Amino acid sequence: MSILMVNSIASWFLKKRFHQIELFLKYPNEVQNELLQSLLHTAKYTELGKKYDFKSIKNYQTFAERIPIQNYDNWQDIIERSRKGENNLFWPTPIKWFAKSSGTTRAKSKFIPVSQESLEDCHYAASKDLLCMYLNNNEDSQLFTGKSLRLGGSKELYKRNGTSFGDLSAILIDNMPFWAEYSSTPSNKVSLMSNWEHKMQAIVDETIHENVTSLAGVPSWMLVLLNNVLETTHKKSLHDVWPNLEVYFHGGVSFSPYIDQYQKILPKSDFKYYEIYNASEGFFAIQDRNDSDELLLMLDYGIFYEFIPMDIYATPEEKAIPLSEVELYKNYAVIITTNAGLWRYKIGDTVRFTNLSPYRIKISGRTKHHINVFGEELIMENAQDALKQVCAKTEAEIVDYTAAPIFMEGREKGAHEWLIEFKTPPNDIEYFNESFDNALKSLNSDYEAKRFNNITLNRPKINVARKNLFHDWLKKNNKLGGQHKVPRLSNTRDYLEELLLLNS
Secondary structure, eight states, X not given: OOHHHHHHHHHHXXXXXXXXXXXXXXXXXXXXXXXXXXXXXXXXXXXXXXXTTGGGOOSHHHHHHHSOOBOHHHHHHHHHHHHTTOOSSSSSSOOOEXXXXXXXXXXXXXXXXXXXXXXXXXXXXXXXXXXXXXXXXXXXXXXXXXXXXXXXXXXXXXXXXXXXXXXHHHHHHHTOOHHHHHTEESOHHHHTOSOHHHHHHHHHHXXXXXXXXXXXXXXXXXXXXXXXXXXHHTOSOHHHHOTTOOEEXXXXXXXXXXXXXXXXXXXXXXXXXXXXXXXXXXXXXXXXXXXXXXXXXXXXXXXXXXXXXXXXXXXXXXXXXXXXXXXXXXXXXXXXXXXXXXXXXXXXXXXXXXXXXXXXXXXXXXXSSEEOSSSOOEEHHHHHHHHHHHHHHHTOEEEEEEEEEEOOBTTBOBEEEEEEEEEEOOSOHHHHHHHHHHHHHHHOHHXXXXXXXXXXXXXXXXXXXXXXXXXXXXXXXXXXXXXXXXXXXXXXXXXXXXXXXXXX
């Protein structure tokens, strides 16, 4: 069978899924309510199902009243029992895999359960839907005539008590269907290499001779890889390395700080960028239109959604609402109930709805990654948009950044302190700072009010990081790899002080 024939058949198969997607586009709340009842019915004889009497829950109101909202610290003990081989605790089918991610107050690392159902009906289903939407929008695509260059985590799976844990990407690769492995590069052996620095060069060496038609991975780490490709091949453009490269599927961190750098090494005007929203807990949303900055919330992956308005988050008034009650442009914390046995679980992300028919979102940040020491409510979305504006104005390029408060001492007012690593620094850092401050004021009225006449906040303080500072910090903390991210904003100075010490 010719490659062109494979491309044609795959395109036809994936496009058939579009008719199923149309169902939840037309009837989103009905699909979500049916899904909730299905999850409750499936888990009614588990330990949690019996504890909360899932069998008698017939509507959302009872569900919300009876089952408490949880974070990982609340779940840690029962997850540890599951990791030791106990079954039927929070989901009826055995949980064989746990996705390891960064820790919490009580735990050094989180181990998120990944069931066979979530693997098939969520993670892999989303990968196929992403291709379905892309092909539906780009009928002349030749995506399947070549391979997808995937860049995931750097750890293999580790076994314990009959269960396995590792990066989500390692779990997905280990269970990948043959057709997906056939259409991907690098090989599984290279993808699962544990030494990140050796792995990067191994990926370069293996992929520069392939016919790569798409890229998939976290923007910050992918940019490092692609620059290594250009250095190794002595090319200026990735199109000279892979002439048929047509799309980059990205997620994990905001793309805003990196878009200009990507456009320099991928200069073709018709090159496409598609954003995804996934995590260890599930796959949530997909960009469903060319050149869009909104993500379509996927409602039939075995995930029931609730949302907490951020203005009452972590207060005595905190209360979740179902999808049917969300409002446009309001900032919400995301709560999920899943087919891996997570029940009313806080994932730590915040989103804003940009459309209610269908439900489209923008990721606005993290519930913990913000600065609100002085009532300024600075979220990641503000920081990313402001940095994008000022970089365009000053022709600067950013590699990474983090920020924390400068606390008030005596009569001294507070401020925000930033540590920024530049690929191309601005000619005048003071002008950059002034422009950045003004951009933040224009994007956030609370910040603007606190900055008015320096009433509460002084101008930001910007430190220029040395080259590779954030890379060295991640390496020092054993966090090199595609699943790890630099914490952008924090209400404490812990990350910043550690980085400043390394920068001195």
